[in-house]
Amino acid sequence: MITQKMKYALKALLVLADEAAQPAPEALTIEAIAKRSDSPKRFLEHILLELRNAQVVTSTRGRAGGYSLLMAPADVSISEMLRLIDGPIAPLACLSRRAYQRCDDCTDEATCRIRKVFAEVFWSYLLIIDSLTLADMLRSGTVADQVIGKA
Amino acid sequence: MITQKMKYALKALLVLADEAAQPAPEALTIEAIAKRSDSPKRFLEHILLELRNAQVVTSTRGRAGGYSLLMAPADVSISEMLRLIDGPIAPLACLSRRAYQRCDDCTDEATCRIRKVFAEVFWSYLLIIDSLTLADMLRSGTVADQVIGKA
DNA sequence: TAAATGTCTATATTTTTTATCGTGTATAAA
DNA sequence: TTTATACACGATAAAAAATATAGACATTTA
Numbered sequence: 001m002i003t004q005k006m007k008y009a010l011k012a013l014l015v016l017a018d019e020a021a022q023p024a025p026e027a028l029t030i031e032a033i034a035k036r037s038d039s040p041k042r043f044l045e046h047i048l049l050e051l052r053n054a055q056v057v058t059s060t061r062g063r064a065g066g067y068s069l070l071m072a073p074a075d076v077s078i079s080e081m082l083r084l085i086d087g088p089i090a091p092l093a094c095l096s097r098r099a100y101q102r103c104d105d106c107t108d109e110a111t112c113r114i115r116k117v118f119a120e121v122f123w124s125y126l127l128i129i130d131s132l133t134l135a136d137m138l139r140s141g142t143v144a145d146q147v148i149g150k151a
Numbered sequence: 152m153i154t155q156k157m158k159y160a161l162k163a164l165l166v167l168a169d170e171a172a173q174p175a176p177e178a179l180t181i182e183a184i185a186k187r188s189d190s191p192k193r194f195l196e197h198i199l200l201e202l203r204n205a206q207v208v209t210s211t212r213g214r215a216g217g218y219s220l221l222m223a224p225a226d227v228s229i230s231e232m233l234r235l236i237d238g239p240i241a242p243l244a245c246l247s248r249r250a251y252q253r254c255d256d257c258t259d260e261a262t263c264r265i266r267k268v269f270a271e272v273f274w275s276y277l278l279i280i281d282s283l284t285l286a287d288m289l290r291s292g293t294v295a296d297q298v299i300g301k302a
Numbered sequence: 303t304a305a306a307t308g309t310c311t312a313t314a315t316t317t318t319t320t321a322t323c324g325t326g327t328a329t330a331a332a
Numbered sequence: 333t334t335t336a337t338a339c340a341c342g343a344t345a346a347a348a349a350a351t352a353t354a355g356a357c358a359t360t361t362a
Contacts, residue, residue: 002242002269003319007254010265029338038256043321049340062329065338078268091153103158105189114161116291117229117283118153124279129272140267154350180307194352200309212308213360 006085009047010137011037013076016057016069017138027059027066047085054084076134079126089129091118157236160198161288162188164227167208167220168289178210178217198236205235227285230277240280242269 015036019025030048034041048067051057058070069076082089083098090096094103094115102109109115166187170176181199185192199218202208209221220227233240234249241247245254245266253260260266 001239001244005320007243007265014264031338040321042323045339046321046341052339059339060329061327061337061339063331063337065329067339088152092158093152113165113288113291114158117288121276121280121283125272125276128275132268132272137264137268140264156350156352182307191352193354196308197310197352203308210308211360212306212358214306214362216307216360218308 002082003086005043005047006082008037008039008044009051009081009085011039012044012048013051013056013069013081013134014137016067017073017134020069020073021138025068027064027068029066033067050084054080056081056084072135073138074133074135077130078132078134078137079129082129089126091122095119095122153233154237156194156198157233159188159190159195160202160232160236162190163195163199164202164207164220164232164285165288167218168224168285171220171224172289176219178215178219180217184218201235205231207232207235223286224289225284225286228281229283229285229288230280233280240277242273246270246273 012033015033016028019028028036030045031041033039033048034044037044039047048057048059052059052067056069056071056076057067059065059067079089088096088099090099092103092115093099093101094106094109094112095118103112106112106115163184166184167179170179179187181196182192184190184199185195188195190198199208199210203210203218207220207222207227208218210216210218230240239247239250241250243254243266244250244252245257245260245263246269254263257263257266
């Protein structure tokens with residue numbers, strides 16, 4: 001299960017992407033994003049900061065300041081967002097490349113049967129989720145799209 | 152990431168499956184399973200109880216009592232074990248069939264863009280993980296297998 | 303009946319998740 | 333240059349989940 005925090009992050013990104021798609025996009029305040037995404041403002045603040053540090057969004061201070069999307073939606077990888085907000089996505093730490101951690105009790109990774117079976121699942125899973133971006137979320141956006149999609 | 156509890160459960164199942172594959176299989180005490188799987192005995196106790204309630208393993212009390220595998224390894228679904236031990240495997244509660252829960256703030260599931268994108272990932276993921284069983288873990292068991300598998 | 307073993311409930315500890323608060327800093331307009 | 337507005341950052345806290353541990357009890361069989 002993805003965390004509530006991740007849901008807020010995705011909602012915020014959707015709000016920012018929607019704004020960026022407007023004719024005259026403006027920076028949105030945390031408050032505005034919180035309202036539109038129905039997220040707790042003070043919590044969202046930290047999430048946006050993480051997104052900013054990852055250079056997914058950008059912010060300006062002072063009057064008329066706020067946040068806006070920095071990367072193109074097609075370049076915002078869902079799996080990267082998951083890693084950023086929720087941490088490693090591998091089912092086992094010993095299968096994560098970026099957050100690799102050996103199991104305490106592991107005598108031999110090469111012969112670990114748990115590792116082996118989850119490795120198979122994980123590679124297939126990665127193949128799918130690594131291909132998804134914020135743009136994919138936007139595409140399935142409107143009700144009209146939904147109806148067309150079902151036809 | 153799967154929990155430590157799930158790791159213990161899988162290790163215990165492997166121990167029991169290995170025992171079941173012996174010429175003269177015997178019931179194994181919690182202590183024996185704990186030792187062989189390097190799991191905390193008192194914690195393992197609860198795990199085995201859950202597996203027993205799910206009729207994956209069986210137990211006998213008293214002298215010479217202990218646990219043994221009840222289901223055939225090929226019938227022990229890894230995804231079912233995940234559901235049993237770690238809870239729902241869906242990325243969102245609103246995508247889980249057995250543990251379905253509507254999101255508090257959700258106005259319309261049919262048009263939720265987060266739900267839609269994770270639904271796609273999830274169905275593909277399910278396809279993979281639902282096909283895996285304890286038997287698959289056993290197959291990739293020995294070092295010899297590993298070497299052959301690589302060839 | 304005694305020893306071995308599983309059963310069950312309660313409790314405890316640690317970590318993670320989900321926030322909230324206070325204060326500081328930057329910016330732009332008045 | 334003051335002031336209003338907004339983000340930045342660190343501290344703290346409550347709630348939930350994960351990871352156990354303990355004690356009393358029930359069952360079996362030698």
